[in-house]
Amino acid sequence: AATLTVLGLESSCDDTAAAVLRTDGSSVDILSNIVLGQQELHAGFGGVVPEIAARAHAEKLDLAVEAALKHAALDLSQIDAIAVTAGPGLIGGVMAGVMLAKGLAAATGKPMVGVNHLAGHALTPRLTDGIAFPYLMLLVSGGHCQFLLVDGVDDFTRLGGTIDDAPGEAFDKVAKLLGLGQPGGPLVEAEARMGDPERFALPRPLLDRPDCDMSFSGLKTAVLRARDGLVAAQGGLYAQDRADICASFQAAMTDVLAEKTRRALKLYMDRAPQAPVLAVAGGVAANQSIRAALERVGQAAGARFLAPPLKLCTDNAAMIAWAGLERMRMGARDDLTLAARPRWPL
Numbered sequence: 350a351a352t353l354t355v356l357g358l359e360s361s362c363d364d365t366a367a368a369v370l371r372t373d374g375s376s377v378d379i380l381s382n383i384v385l386g387q388q389e390l391h392a393g394f395g396g397v398v399p400e401i402a403a404r405a406h407a408e409k410l411d412l413a414v415e416a417a418l419k420h421a422a423l424d425l426s427q428i429d430a431i432a433v434t435a436g437p438g439l440i441g442g443v444m445a446g447v448m449l450a451k452g453l454a455a456a457t458g459k460p461m462v463g464v465n466h467l468a469g470h471a472l473t474p475r476l477t478d479g480i481a482f483p484y485l486m487l488l489v490s491g492g493h494c495q496f497l498l499v500d501g502v503d504d505f506t507r508l509g510g511t512i513d514d515a516p517g518e519a520f521d522k523v524a525k526l527l528g529l530g531q532p533g534g535p536l537v538e539a540e541a542r543m544g545d546p547e548r549f550a551l552p553r554p555l556l557d558r559p560d561c562d563m564s565f566s567g568l569k570t571a572v573l574r575a576r577d578g579l580v581a582a583q584g585g586l587y588a589q590d591r592a593d594i595c596a597s598f599q600a601a602m603t604d605v606l607a608e609k610t611r612r613a614l615k616l617y618m619d620r621a622p623q624a625p626v627l628a629v630a631g632g633v634a635a636n637q638s639i640r641a642a643l644e645r646v647g648q649a650a651g652a653r654f655l656a657p658p659l660k661l662c663t664d665n666a667a668m669i670a671w672a673g674l675e676r677m678r679m680g681a682r683d684d685l686t687l688a689a690r691p692r693w694p695l
């Protein structure tokens with residue numbers, strides 16, 4: 350097959366990203382994978398501020414593209430196609446990406462394809478490990494939490510997911526409650542290593558329901574109550590209190606994710622896949638406790654556990670270029686009518 354070089358763009362949340370992939374039909378190389386984070390711009394606000402994010406994407410996207418091309422030692426004329434996140438996400442950022450992609454496509458005359466950000470995450474294990482359909486994907490990040498049965502490039506079945514907060518969001522809120530920094534996940538994990546996971550009996554929400562749905566806002570509220578109880582009783586928090594709260598919170602989170610993954614795996618394994626795979630994506634997959642628990646659950650069910658390298662697990666444009674490539678191989682093309690979509694379920 351002919352060599353194909355794809356430029357990917359991602360700007361749906363708080364990372365401005367551009368990447369170049371090249372494939373010869375059998376293997377694929379990531380020639381560049383540039384991620385310009387804007388987390389420090391949002392640091393004082395306790396969350397991503399959509400207007401600030403949109404402006405930062407508009408300012409930095411072209412620089413990300415330039416850096417991605419330079420790192421790949423290519424110029425724009427050597428790109429065969431452009432893939433762009435067209436949703437779901439913060440609309441200002443998605444629009445900035447879609448508009449740049451349209452401009453690049455119009456200027457070069459090269460084909461363009463819009464990609465669902467979640468499909469980008471969900472197809473990443475095929476980029477990194479070349480696995481076949483169907484596989485089970487758990488997407489756990491600051492914005493998402495769902496189980497997807499991936500049967501094809503455009504064939505996803507949602508088996509369940511969070512009905513309120515995403516796990517990363519809960520980690521971030523717990524960090525905030527305890528006066529740790531942001532993003533909270535890695536800081537809570539570090540505290541948890543020094544703590545007693547059994548000191549606080551925190552809830553494991555929705556485990557009484559047989560489905561794959563999850564809820565984490567009650568868990569966060571329980572952490573708030575545990576903190577306030579200690580503050581009222583002793584006038585503040587000791588370092589050990591903080592560590593114990595983090596350990597107890599992480600244990601509850603791990604238990605819920607592991608148990609719901611067991612159920613999702615059962616649904617998947619009932620279909621007797623040839624080479625069963627449980628794959629994870631999203632920033633929370635970096636958590637060692639959660640990762641280890643998911644790995645055990647996968648192995649117990651006879652499925653291979655697969656976690657792509659962190660740089661491809663968190664938001665990036667290589668996954669968008671890859672998903673675009675997969676879609677284009679199926680004949681997908683978009684034109685200047687491509688719309689940016691704030692909501693876009695798989």
Ligand code: KG4
Binds near residue numbers: 489492533631662
């Ligand atoms: O996938 P990601 O980079 O961005 C999106 O949310 O789309 O995920 C970021 C989230 C943050 O909420 C962060 O706190 C969380 O992933 N996270 C972690 C860890 N590292 C990052 N959560 C728990 N443990 C970690 N080690």
Ligand code: ZN
Binds near residue numbers: 466470664
């Ligand atoms: Zn994402």
